[in-house]
Amino acid sequence: MGSTGHGWQQGPGHKPNPPGVVEQTPCQGRLAPSTQPWRFPGKPQAPFSLPAPRWPVECEVIQETIEHIEWVPPKPEPFCPPMGLEQELYTLGEEQGTVVYHSSPALQGSCFTRARVGGAPGPLSSPAAPLEGPQDTTLLFESRFESGNLQKAIKVGPYEYVLTLRPDLYTAKHMQWFYFRVQNTRREPLYRFTIVNMAKPKSLYGQGLQPLLYSQQDAQSRGIGWRRMGTDVCYYRGSAGEPPMFRLSWTVRFPHDGDTCFFASCYPYTYSDLQRYLRALAADPARSRYCAVQALCHSLAGNTVYLLTITSPGGTAGKRVVVASARVHPGESGGSWAMRGFLDFLLSAHADARLLRRLFVFKVVPMLNPDGVVVGNSRCSLAGRDPNRAYGMALPGSFPGVWHLRAMVQRVLAEREVLLYCDFHGHSRKNNVFMYGCDAGGDGTGTRLRQRVFPLMLSKNAPNKFSFSSCKFQVQKSREGTGRVSMWRLGVSHSYTLEVAFSGSTLGERRSSHFSVEDLESLGRLLCDTLLDFCDPAPAKFQQCLLEADALLQQQMGREPGSGGSWSDVSPSELESSTSGSDSSVSDGIPDDFHSPDRPMEPHRRKRLQRQRARNSLRRTNRSLTSFPAGTRRHPVLPGVQSGGGSAREKLKASSSVTFPRAAGAGNVPRAIAGEVSVADSGVALPRAPEAGNGRCATTGRHQLNNGTSAVTHHRPPLSSCRRGATSDYSRDPAVGAIPGPSWQRGRRRPQDRAHPLTVPAVASRCSACARQ
Template sequence: MSARTGRRSASPARDGGEEPPKESKSLRTIFQRKSPEEIAQRRSMLADLVRQTSELEEGRPWSGPTTAPAERGNEKASPAIARRVTADGPLRFASHFECGNLLSAKLVLSVPPKSGLAPIPGAAPGADLEYELLVDADTQSAQGHTQWFYFSVRNGGFCGTVQFRIVNLRKKKSLYQQGLQPFVFSTRKKQRGWEPFVCQAVSYSPSAKRGDKEGLRGDFHTLQWSYRIERKEDELFFAAYPPYTYSMMQSFLSCLEQEPAARAHFVRAELCRSIGQLPVPVLAISQGLRMEDADGCDESRAKAKYAIVITARQHPGEVVGSWAVQGLLRFLLGPTPAACRLREVYLFHVIPMVNVDGVVHGNSRCTLAGVDPNRVWHDPNPILHPVIFALKNHLRSLSQGLQPAATHHIGGSSSSSSSSVRGLEMFLDLHGHSAKFGCFFYGSNPTAHISNAVFPKMCSAISTDLSFEQCHWRCTRSHRKTARYVVYKQFGVKYTYTIECSLFAPVDTGAEGSEGHFTPSRVEFVGCAVGCGLALFFNVDLCSVAQACPRRLRPDTPSLPETLEQGGLPGSRPVPPGSAEAPEVQEEACVCEGLLLDLSCPRVLRARPWFQTEVLDTITAAEVLEGLTANYGEVVPDLARLTRDGSDDGGDSDGDDADEEERVRTKEATVSAAVASPTSGARRKAPCRDSPQAVAPKRANGKPVHAGKEEDREAEKPPESGEELAAPAGLAGRGVSSSPTPQSPSGRSRPRAPHRARSVDPRDSRLEAPARSAAEGERSGTQRLEI
């Protein structure tokens, strides 16, 4: 201490001691995705896919690689791992398989100070090894989307604790902050399937900026976890969620085609070819669709039906969409009485995987052109966006009552096959969410009639996994190029929804079945709940559950192949101890829970308490509509604001970082201009363009009050004709009329339609429908079925 200044000397040497030298760390790159060996293996994988798809055109079933981890464990292309520890460490990384996207792996080395020794493998406290990982950004994407990850590790003779750090993830908010963990698959423990809660010390935080060549950006985040390797000569797979690959989809569709009970009711066609020349399949489903397999179904086939279109996997990293569609297909093609009635009344067109290139290459959101496919629906380019271009034309044909080109051969060569479609009734687009809990719906018009909320409400009543409180109907400017808004606005389809499913767990409401997490098998039953909701909403049949199994037990139950069961189908899915979803062990196999599901069997739903079986045969759309009207009025509610939920992502696939950055830049520029302006007065902070203060309509006395720019008012204006805000003549109508005999507009009673209880023809002129000619309006008015 200095006597004059009273300050301690800055030099520790003057105090008679020196600070001990710190141990420095360096990184050794041991894996690169762009290495010649990795590129050669990826090219081989892509060549196998193209070869196998060409065999599909010849009518042969899919027999190529399914990329299941259990099969890749003995893959001859995998190099042998030496038992001795080299300078690169004991672990070997790979990501040359479908959905794999590891860019590089670096071993963390510790350099002892002033020892003159070579760097040695170092690790954080409690770990034997430490690796820093980078996942590859989406192909050709300027935004650098990084959210999905999938890679493998081979350990040779090493056993111990390893710490992994992925340092270039983009999302600010993630369910890893709420308890989600990476999924792990071990080839030495393949009977356990994908295990969700076997990692330790999981954290998600902003990445530290560095000045190295990688140039970690300030908006990157780090996902860190530790894993204990217990067995030698093992191959471990780490993924954000159990993957659902392109090969798994093709294998599942081939299984359906080989099952006689399913083959009679669906036809697989090719929608188009992707940029990578992979076929995009589309499934047409209706009762007795195949003439050669249909017995006694001529009457059902001859009827013109309304179409329901279901799409999934526009964003490759949202794997839950594929699992939900697989469950929905197992329900729709199964023997459940409600599913049979749906097939008789409606024509389903299902596109189970839209962005096939992105799935194969391990992208998070984009196609091979680096474009988010759910942001180009307003004007897709046939060269840059061939799948969206073909899919939009497909929907346009259905909305006009025409058979699309991809499915023109359905129904044989009869002259009436081209007119077997009456119009497009509903559009569902399935996505995944990485920041919220539960499953929920997004609509397209914040001023829609309350009847637009009946279907989401009924689905949430059927399964506690779906949360009505998280649904909303807002669609900001950045999301007016999405599928649901374009189909609603340009094609005049009233019921268009985006269905979001969390990658983690349902909303914990305290009710029975709301605990646990979303395994692939549980997500499949989300698709089943949507199917039951369709049957109840359109009043085709009740989804009642029988007192006993409606079919006899037999040991030769048709089931999914083992490669698909690895994702978590009953009997092989990973279930944490004490979980409410753990199925009871059954000595005999039930035919109702094989490849096709029969939800009328009590054994199927007995071990799934989140499925409200007592609601299936009692709920009606009339009661739901009456309750919604009493609680929220005549307009769909803005539940996010009513519950003060500030986590608004704009309503599509856990948001878009590019849109968020654009809003932030616009806000900062507006504030700077206000501060610099001499007439700015008090320099009040200007609201963001898409903020609730600037865009969202505020309700006063039950009427929407619009503010903001002209484009926002155009998208959210109330209906001019009053049809949207007026209660439809009987959603008292859609299976909800208390009167057994419907009334015509003239007041005279007429018999109910035999297969369809409709109140409003979707082709009637509405706010969302494009302008029609007077002849079209007159013709649609004469075809209206009112109840």
């Protein structure tokens, strides 16, 4: 799997719609919500070609095609010995060396204006200094390919280079992802590279993480792909200015003379990689029967944001929905590899995969931020902001991917239950795999413990990779705009962020070893296995995890095990020793010109109100502007969940630990999923699929219930917002023909970019909960 750089072409280069893909006409990246009904899998799709990636016109793109083979090392790659903080002996800069590569987009303004296939028109510049002869040992750098990021290289010694990363486009920060090529290598010397403008104060590079290296000669002659290489790796603070910059330094010996090599911070997975995967999927008669590919929307640059619907052919009555997404942060490529493993397993012939397709409808968005992935951003889209802070804003013109994903979930919730939402991410500061959930406090004990059951089950299925102790569940104010919290507010009771470390594991047999591509892909299969465990009709697993979650909280609070008590009145901050686990930088917030005019701007300094009447008026105004659909709980509680449950904990051993069997190799017999099984005396209700009645397995096999030990209850989903006469925050007045937007979206010019107006065509308005996809 590799990345592809496309040369510039005349015209926009947008190809016709491929067979099997429903694609709507992009209007500078904006797409009106589809009025077509759901397209469920059925007949096999014909092979098709997909349009080439579109780049901002400021970006130069080389015409060479960059491809990488996939390879798994024969044994786990260990962490390198961590180095102490390096003392800066001298100031590294241009005055100490020679600039040998300098490639920076010639940004004509402070915001995105237009895009085309291949980026900037016309001949390419030459950012690399030419070699003076065959004896010149200077490395030749290049990063103007898909997902590449390197802005400048300075030669400060015979084999020492100082590197500068390019900030995310239309920003001045978020320098963390790197991916670049070097040529003219020598085998014998020890090279040293120092990236001088990393943005984050902490990194796994200080805990044994090594950069990735890819040798083209090794790939062609020995079949070896990306591998961990580098010694004397250290991460330390560099400049003393504000904001402070941090440095990553490592030494390496190249395997061959005259080789072409690549360095990357994590296994690259580009937009072209995703398109090749979808092309192979459509060409496979077996897998394409279960998967329909659609265009959820188009990005600002006009790249398609794909939506995959996976389920068994036939009717969908009674099926619940599972929603998954990845790559809202483009520099977190490990999430794409985990997503690919998730899709591979769901579309396989495995018995558990067939059962999952028979019981659920999977709505999957494998790449939410294709623009950021194409240009090699670390965190932002072409709006110059973090899309994972924009779910709560009515900004379809600025963040089309997350807006349409949220609207799609609203439409699904109007018709059926969404059992689970999972957003795949990567983490650069914490090892292992872990999850962030949603617990804002105020709910009953059973509900709060249920939030922790799915991650705890996943930790049992992946004991060598997943760390439950690293999971966090507090909903912080700065995370209100994330996909995880937004979906939870809509009514998806089990909404999670899956974080995959850039480095590896510190657990069990995999202790102190890096993750390989195979490890990352296995997480997708383990997630599917955990979904079946979570919905198992037999109550033992679920009940045991509830007891273990309660015991862990008791231990964390310093209470005696088995002491009981309610967690209803305990704040989430008290249940977690640290709330700084997120890899997110401090949210920039939404700039003033991105706010909709119908949403009042919060003043920087709020005047204190003296009259009670004024305070009540302000509260009514704020309530009317919230984006929660009518009838949706702010803190969702699943039907059948009650607080308490102390009697069940007294009957079972809270200290016992259960390791669940993995799907691969353990079960060729499909598992059954029964619906909401009320466990006597436990105070909780176990999830189940509505089709496996009477508390029994739908098929014979690994999981069965004793007759008469459980009672089955059925719950109808709550009324949708449209049935209650409410409209979405995104479309307040159905009579209006366009969604109101900021002034620059209505044809006016941005205050900071008078020379480049950006207009947005009218978007048909409709109730987001009613409009079908």
